[in-house]
Amino acid sequence: MASARQINIAIIGAGGVGKCFLSQLEQLAHRRPNPKLVLTYICTSKKALYGANYQAISLNNVSSTLASSSLPPLTLPKLVEFLKGSGSKTVLVDNTSSQDVAEAYPLFLSNGISIVTPNKKAFSGSYKLWQDIFNAAEKSGAKVYHESSVGAGLPVISTLKDLVDTGDEVTKIEGVFSGTMSFLFNSFAPTSGSGGKWSAEVKKAKDLGYTEPDPRDDLNGLDVARKLTILARLAGLEVESPTSFPVQSLIPKELESVASGDEFLEKLPAFDAQMEETKAEAEREGKVVRFVGSIDVATKQVKVGLEKFDLSHPIAALKGSDNIISFYTKRYGSNPLIIQGAGAGGDVTAMGVTSDLLKVLSQIA
Amino acid sequence: MASARQINIAIIGAGGVGKCFLSQLEQLAHRRPNPKLVLTYICTSKKALYGANYQAISLNNVSSTLASSSLPPLTLPKLVEFLKGSGSKTVLVDNTSSQDVAEAYPLFLSNGISIVTPNKKAFSGSYKLWQDIFNAAEKSGAKVYHESSVGAGLPVISTLKDLVDTGDEVTKIEGVFSGTMSFLFNSFAPTSGSGGKWSAEVKKAKDLGYTEPDPRDDLNGLDVARKLTILARLAGLEVESPTSFPVQSLIPKELESVASGDEFLEKLPAFDAQMEETKAEAEREGKVVRFVGSIDVATKQVKVGLEKFDLSHPIAALKGSDNIISFYTKRYGSNPLIIQGAGAGGDVTAMGVTSDLLKVLSQIA
Numbered sequence: 001m002a003s004a005r006q007i008n009i010a011i012i013g014a015g016g017v018g019k020c021f022l023s024q025l026e027q028l029a030h031r032r033p034n035p036k037l038v039l040t041y042i043c044t045s046k047k048a049l050y051g052a053n054y055q056a057i058s059l060n061n062v063s064s065t066l067a068s069s070s071l072p073p074l075t076l077p078k079l080v081e082f083l084k085g086s087g088s089k090t091v092l093v094d095n096t097s098s099q100d101v102a103e104a105y106p107l108f109l110s111n112g113i114s115i116v117t118p119n120k121k122a123f124s125g126s127y128k129l130w131q132d133i134f135n136a137a138e139k140s141g142a143k144v145y146h147e148s149s150v151g152a153g154l155p156v157i158s159t160l161k162d163l164v165d166t167g168d169e170v171t172k173i174e175g176v177f178s179g180t181m182s183f184l185f186n187s188f189a190p191t192s193g194s195g196g197k198w199s200a201e202v203k204k205a206k207d208l209g210y211t212e213p214d215p216r217d218d219l220n221g222l223d224v225a226r227k228l229t230i231l232a233r234l235a236g237l238e239v240e241s242p243t244s245f246p247v248q249s250l251i252p253k254e255l256e257s258v259a260s261g262d263e264f265l266e267k268l269p270a271f272d273a274q275m276e277e278t279k280a281e282a283e284r285e286g287k288v289v290r291f292v293g294s295i296d297v298a299t300k301q302v303k304v305g306l307e308k309f310d311l312s313h314p315i316a317a318l319k320g321s322d323n324i325i326s327f328y329t330k331r332y333g334s335n336p337l338i339i340q341g342a343g344a345g346g347d348v349t350a351m352g353v354t355s356d357l358l359k360v361l362s363q364i365a
Numbered sequence: 366m367a368s369a370r371q372i373n374i375a376i377i378g379a380g381g382v383g384k385c386f387l388s389q390l391e392q393l394a395h396r397r398p399n400p401k402l403v404l405t406y407i408c409t410s411k412k413a414l415y416g417a418n419y420q421a422i423s424l425n426n427v428s429s430t431l432a433s434s435s436l437p438p439l440t441l442p443k444l445v446e447f448l449k450g451s452g453s454k455t456v457l458v459d460n461t462s463s464q465d466v467a468e469a470y471p472l473f474l475s476n477g478i479s480i481v482t483p484n485k486k487a488f489s490g491s492y493k494l495w496q497d498i499f500n501a502a503e504k505s506g507a508k509v510y511h512e513s514s515v516g517a518g519l520p521v522i523s524t525l526k527d528l529v530d531t532g533d534e535v536t537k538i539e540g541v542f543s544g545t546m547s548f549l550f551n552s553f554a555p556t557s558g559s560g561g562k563w564s565a566e567v568k569k570a571k572d573l574g575y576t577e578p579d580p581r582d583d584l585n586g587l588d589v590a591r592k593l594t595i596l597a598r599l600a601g602l603e604v605e606s607p608t609s610f611p612v613q614s615l616i617p618k619e620l621e622s623v624a625s626g627d628e629f630l631e632k633l634p635a636f637d638a639q640m641e642e643t644k645a646e647a648e649r650e651g652k653v654v655r656f657v658g659s660i661d662v663a664t665k666q667v668k669v670g671l672e673k674f675d676l677s678h679p680i681a682a683l684k685g686s687d688n689i690i691s692f693y694t695k696r697y698g699s700n701p702l703i704i705q706g707a708g709a710g711g712d713v714t715a716m717g718v719t720s721d722l723l724k725v726l727s728q729i730a
Contacts, residue, residue, distance in 0.1 A: 027532045154702065155520050155527070162520070162720040167392045317677065322700050331713050335687050337519065337706035340679075347696045354531040362728050 005035035005365050008054065008088045009357075010079070010113075011042040013095030014063055017118055017148075020350035021095055026059040028354060035365040040086060042066055043073035045096075050074075054086045076104040084111050089364050091357060094119050095350075103129065109136035109144060114364060116356040118148030118349050123233070124226035124242050130233055143360045148352030150177065150227045151323050151343040159339060160234050160327065169330035170235045174294040177227045179321035179344035180218040181291040183210050186318060189279050189288045191311045198275035199268040206265065210321060214261030219250040221291075224304045228293040232302050235295060239302060248305030250275075250291070282308040288316050314338060370400035370730045373419065373453045374722075375444070375478075376407040378460030379428055382483055382513075385715035386460055391424040393719060400730040405451060407431055408438035410461075415439070419451045441469040449476050454729050456722060459484050460715075468494065474501035474509060479729060481721040483513030483714050488598070489591035489607050495598060508725045513717030515542065515592045516688050516708040524704060525599050525692065534695035535600045539659040542592045544686035544709035545583040546656040548575050551683060554644050554653045556676045563640035564633040571630065575686060579626030584615040586656075589669045593658040597667050600660060604667060613670025615640075615656070647673040653681045679703060 014022065029037045039057040041050040047069045049057050058065070074082055083090045092108050094101050094117035102122035105115055106129075122133060123146055137144045150156045163170055176182045188201045196204070202219070205211050211218050225242035232239045239245065249256075251264075252271040258264050282289040287308040292315060295302050309316040318324050323343025326336035342348050379387065394402045404422040406415040412434045414422050423430070439447055448455045457473050459466050459482035467487035470480055471494075487498060488511055502509045515521045528535055541547045553566045561569070567584070570576050576583050590607035597604045604610065614621075616629075617636040623629050647654040652673040657680060660667050674681040683689050688708025691701035707713050 024532055031532070153527075153531075153696075155524050155704075158523070159520050162518075162716070162723075165723055166518075166716045166719040167389055167396070168716060312682065314679075314682075317679075317682070320700055331518075331710075331716060332707050335685050335707060337704075339520075339702075339704060341700060341702035342697050345696075351527070351531045351533060351696060355527040358527075358530055 006038055006088055007035045007361060007365055008038050008040045008083070008086055008090040009093060010040060010083055010090060011093045011095060012073075012098075012101055014042065014044050014066060015095065016346045017349045017353070018095035019063055020346040021093065021353050022059065022062055024350050024354045025357075028358075029059060035361060038088075040090070041074075041079065041082065045073070047071065048073040050082065054088075076101065077107065080104075080107055080111050080113065083108075083113055090114070091116060091360055091364075093117065093353060093357065095353065097121060099125070105129075105144065106132040106136040109133065109142045110140050112140045112142050114143040114360050116145045116353055116360060118146070118152070118353055120146075120149045120223075120226045120230065122146070123149055124229040127233075127238055127240050143363055145356035145359055146230075147356050148349045150230055151325060151339070152345065153348035153351035153355070154323060154325070154339050154341050154343055156325050156339055157230070157234065159337065160231060163327060163329055163331075163337075164234065164236070168332075170297055170327060171330065172294065172296050172328040172336075173231055173235065173325065174292060174315075174328070174336075175325035176290060176315060176318055176323055177224045177293050177325070177343065178218065178291070179323060179342070180205060180211050181224065182318055182323060182343075183321040185288075185290050186320065188275070189282065189290075191288055191316055195279070197269070198272050199265070202268060203265055206261075214264065216251050216255075216261065216264055221247040221249050221304045224291070224293045228295060228302050228304060232295045235297050237295070237297065237300055237302070245302040246305065247303070248291075250306075278306060286311065290315055290318075314340070371403055371453055372400045372726060372730055373403050373405045373448070373451055373455040374458060375405060375448055375455060376458045376460060377438075377463075377466055378458075379407065379409050379431060380460065381711045382714045382718070383460035384428055385711040386458065386718050387424065387427055389715050389719045390722075393723075394424060400726060403453075405455070406439075406444065406448065410438065412436065413438040415447065419453075441466065442472065445469075445472055445476050445478065448473075448478055455479070456481060456725055456729075458482065458718060458722065460718065462486060464490070470494075470509065471497040471501040474498065474507045475505050477505045477507050479508040479725045481510045481718055481725060483511070483517070483718055485511075485514045485588075485591045485595065487511070488514055489594040492598075492603055492605050508728055510721035510724055511595075512721050513714045515595055516690060516704070517710065518713035518716035518720070519688060519690070519704050519706050519708055521690050521704055522595070522599065524702065525596060528692060528694055528696075528702075529599065529601070533697075535662055535692060536695065537659065537661050537693040537701075538596055538600065538690065539657060539680075539693070539701075540690035541655060541680060541683055541688055542589045542658050542690070542708065543583065543656065544688060544707070545570060545576050546589065547683055547688060547708075548686040550653075550655050551685065553640070554647065554655075556653055556681055560644070562634070563637050564630070567633060568630055571626075579629065581616050581620075581626065581629055586612040586614050586669045589656070589658045593660060593667050593669060597660045597662075600662050602660070602662065602665055602667070610667040611670065612668070613656075615671075643671060651676065655680050655683075679705070 040054045091114045225247045229242045293304045324340040328336045456479045590612045594607045658669045689705040693701045
């Protein structure tokens with residue numbers, strides 16, 4: 001279609017994923033001049049860029065322009081008013097992991113503003129928020145896409161939606177949903193060789209930047225529980241919250257309340273024997289231990305924790321910090337549909353956001 | 366959006382995939398009354414159903430209604446005129462593998478009729494036809510989707526498009542693209558155990574209905590070459606045709622021109638020694654032999670044929686008649702993005718068509 005169309009873009013967040021997204025957006029605007037993408041608002045938690053006349057903010061070096069801005073960000077209700085006032089169709093890109101922004105999605109959507117985001121919080125919080133979001137989108141016709149909330153840029157959510165929307169019956173979803181957990185267990189309990197001590201592997205992962213600043217934020221299983229919550233809801237289960245099903249924490253009880261991540265790492269070696277025994281028990285059965293999430297749709301059982309796998313199982317054979325997600329369905333029969341690859345990292349996470357943006361553009365432009 | 370919208374559907378083909386699609390379409394129309402899907406035309410190569418006033422054809426038992434129709438199908442140019450005359454937006458579903466229908470795509474598209482199809486012919490024929498199809502769609506705004514032309518319902522084409530459209534650099538694509546070849550080699554050269562004789566495995570696959578009526582139509586490698594042609598073009602290579610790159614045929618020269626598939630199967634055992642030697646050679650290196658396709662984007666090399674893989678390689682570990690497709694890209698680094706699962710069968714092929722239809726509906730309705 002030859003007519004020149006314009007879509008306004010508003011962005012919250014310019015951290016790791018945010019910066020990668022800005023670079024992809026700049027390339028995209030060059031490669032595909034139609035529809036014309038106009039950045040009308042961008043902010044971090046401290047600073048913002050926008051103009052009263054919605055003038056286009058240049059994508060060239062926008063991070064540094066933003067850093068030197070003297071404008072504070074608009075409150076979320078004011079941002080909605082501002083974006084509505086342009087009279088143009090607008091997509092909000094939420095590149096934060098903020099609960100506050102997530103809770104404002106229904107407000108944005110009911111005002112006709114579409115949303116793309118890697119932010120898990122909106123979709124793995126209370127079931128009421130989930131309903132409010134999709135009801136608001138349904139009513140206004142605004143779109144909401146969140147591919148990168150599970151498995152980063154891997155086509156996990158789009159595949160599950162396609163299975164459900166075409167009438168397949170998803171019976172079970174199983175996989176490794178955390179790059180950090182994948183790396184830890186592939187090193188601690190490799191399919192060949194003996195692997196390192198648990199505490200040493202956790203320290204190595206932290207030093208390589210593969211964990212959160214406090215590794216307990218990975219080891220408590222909540223990140224995986226949030227992803228499972230999202231997939232279970234898409235598969236039709238009304239999961240109340242990520243704490244409403246069994247989630248195994250790998251933080252020893254005694255270390256739950258130590259003050260800092262550093263103190264945790266210092267004291268973790270005293271608990272190595274526990275994990276060593278778990279590994280040995282699996283080995284005696286010719287298996288390896290992995291940290292997985294699973295959803296049994298028929299029995300409505302969702303759980304997150306350690307399980308044992310045969311050495312030839314795709315979950316055991318995973319490499320590096322890859323994710324793997326297996327969809328068992330009626331149509332696919334005994335062999336599942338499997339998606340595998342990097343499930344974390346700025347570029348691949350931003351890629352999921354950019355491809356979501358393209359999907360929204362194809363529908364609203 | 367609450368307004369009642371209507372989209373007309375026209376279908377060519379009611380064979381294996383076609384029947385599965387009709388069943389999915391009927392469910393879809395029930396589950397999602399908006400937009401209202403109205404079947405205005407359906408035909409096989411012999412019979413058709415349609416009415417001068419575009420009255421809705423009931424999806425209930427439509428296969429048998431069609432079988433007892435006395436109307437012959439419209440010629441393709443007349444079908445275009447007929448569909449245009451309705452004044453409603455229309456999607457053509459081509460569930461055939463017909464070259465003639467494929468060659469009429471530019472005519473349908475330039476008249477604003479969108480297309481969804483598992484038919485490989487249009488996208489793996491001459492490069493000129495490929496260009497004509499996408500140019501016609503670009504000009505008119507009609508959509509064309511063909512997920513099931515590679516890997517049936519597996520999200521192969523959508524994933525490759527997302528990688529390219531978001532600016533990733535695809536460096537290599539490699540995989541097992543034929544359910545038949547997958548089954549044959551997983552049985553002939555399993556990762557554990559010794560496997561059967563080549564000719565016996567081919568016969569078994571034929572008896573199980575896993576091959577074309579004449580198994581040579583699988584063994585000549587053309588089906589895989591067609592799929593590689595499609596993926597290479599989507600990755601940006603101007604591949605002229607599926608015969609413009611090296612394709613290894615597994616049909617012994619002496620049996621290329623025997624009259625029938627049955628005669629071929631009778632005479633195949635005389636050539637078992639050749640395949641046995643190929644298998645033994647791989648075994649001496651601790652590997653197994655598999656029939657794969659690969660695209661090296663940088664060197665523009667596309668090829669189809671036998672290759673050897675370590676036992677721990679995901680291609681070696683494949684099960685049953687599954688397909689596996691690995692995308693190596695700049696963003697994904699050393700570990701590829703992998704899609705795996707059933708790549709043939711009526712239901713999963715129809716699923717790809719149905720999910721394509723949903724994508725088109727979300728854009729045109």
